[in-house]
Amino acid sequence: MNRALDQLSDRELAALAKSHDQSAYREFLRRYKAPVFRLIRSTIGDEAEALDLTQETFVAAFQAIGRYDGVRPFRVWIARIALNKCRDWARRRKVRAFFSSALPLESASHVAGDIPAPDRNAIDADELSRVRTAMAALPAKLREAIVLCGVEEMSQQEAADALGVTVKTVETRLYRARQRLRAVLGGG
Secondary structure, rough: OOOOOOHHHHHHHHHHHHHHHHHHHHHHHHHHHHHHHHHHHHHHHHHHHHHHHHHHHHHHHHHHHHHOOOOOOOOHHHHHHHHHHHHHHHHHHHHHHHHHHHHHHHOOOOOOOOOOOOOOOOOOOOHHHHHHHHHHHOOHHHHHHHHHHHOOOOOHHHHHHHOOOOHHHHHHHHHHHHHHHHHHHOOO
């Protein structure tokens, strides 16, 4: 196979993947692994967990590749899967936090902590930490909208498609998220 996979559209690549062409899966990973990781890390705030969830997202996407219709961009389709993985992770984390507080301390040592891993590559780690903390404090619906549009640079239409809501809903969530972040971060 001497195809230039990087020249294929996502729809064409999906057709190859549906026929179990391993090179198509590798090309999807090459194209979307970094954006999916950034989306997840920005959503949950934990780099190590983001790596695991990125892997889970691609496994789920590849298992469901037959349902990808090519109407919307693959980027939007996989972002929706990634957000669902983040929501599942948050629910599991709440359950673990509940049980860790309900168990005797010596019995709960294996339960994951609530402190996100520090970002060692940050130029201004304090400011980055303030922004991440402020974003993490946002309600999930507001945080998802601002991550998709602000961090991942999706259009409001793409974010609406990924979230399964209207463009007006995304616009409202972005407005509210920005208001709250400005209030917390002191930007106006």
